[in-house]
Amino acid sequence: MAITIDLRSTTPLEDQLRSQIRELIALGKLVEGECLPSVRQLAGDLAIHFNTVARAYRRLQDEGLLAIGRGRGVFVKELPSRRTQSVRQTRETLGGRLREIFVDARLIGLTAAQTREFVLDELEQFARKEKRS
C-alpha cells in the first residue's frame, strides 16, 4: 500500500493516513472497486491502533471516496458517485491554501519568479506520478 506514518509528526495519525489514501486514489494507484486492507491489518502494518484506521476509513467514506461494508471490507468507490456526493472542497478553499503556500515561500526568501518555478516543478512531478488510465 506504500503508506508511511510518522509518529513524531504533529499532524494527527488519522490525517496522515487519510491524506495518503486520498493521494493514492487521486493518482489512480488505488482503482475503483479495489479492496483496502482491513482496519486491523493496516493498523498492524503501520503499528498504530486499528481504531485510528477505522476512523480514517469512515471519514473517507463520508467524503464519498470509500464504501465500507461491515463484515465485508472497505472498497474504493466508483468515480461517478464520488463526483456527485463527494468532497466538498471548493476552488475557493483550494485557492486559500495555495495563497498560504505562496506566503510561506516569500517568507523563506523565495522571489515571485522562484516561487513560480518551484510550483511548476512540483506540478510536473505530480503529473508524472499519475497513472494514465
Next chain:
Amino acid sequence: MAITIDLRSTTPLEDQLRSQIRELIALGKLVEGECLPSVRQLAGDLAIHFNTVARAYRRLQDEGLLAIGRGRGVFVKELPSRRTQSVRQTRETLGGRLREIFVDARLIGLTAAQTREFVLDELEQFARKEKRS
C-alpha cells in the same frame, strides 16, 4: 489592518490570525519596523480574547517575524534578521502541501491541465497583490 476572523471556522482563531498577519508581511502591506495594534486593541476589534492575540503574536515572534517589547508594543522585524533565524519552512514541506492541493483538485474533478491553469491563475493574482518595494 484588514484582518477578519471567522468564529464558525474549524481552524483555530490563533491560526487564522497568525496566517493573515504573515500574509500582510509577505505582501509588504506591513513593513519593517511598523507597529502592530496592542493585543487588547486588536482583540477588541476582532471580538476575540486578547490572550489569543497575544499567543498569535508570540508565535510570530518565535518565527522571527515580529519583535515584542513588553510594555512598548509589537513591531514587524527587519528582513535580514527574519531571514536568518526565521521560519523553519523548508521547500520540502511546502512541496508536500502543494501535492495535497493537487490531490484535492483531482478529487473534485479538475484535470491536470485545469489544475495547472488554476494554480497559475492564483499565482498571478498573488503577485498582483504584492506591493512593489
Next chain:
DNA sequence: GCCATCTGTATCACACAGTGATACAGTCAC
C-alpha cells in the same frame, strides 16, 4: 519620583479532539 495607564505574561479552568482499550455486532466460509 510617583502614580495611572498603557503594554505583554503567567497560570488556571474548561471544552473538545485525537488516540487507544475494550466490548459489541454484522458477514461469510466451513
Next chain:
DNA sequence: GTGACTGTATCACTGTGTGATACAGATGGC
C-alpha cells in the same frame, strides 16, 4: 450454527485551543 473474520460503539486519557483573571514591565503627566 460456529468460528473467524469484518467494522462499530463507548469510555478513559491526554493534549491543545480558548477564555478569565491576576501579574509585571514601560512610559508619560504631574
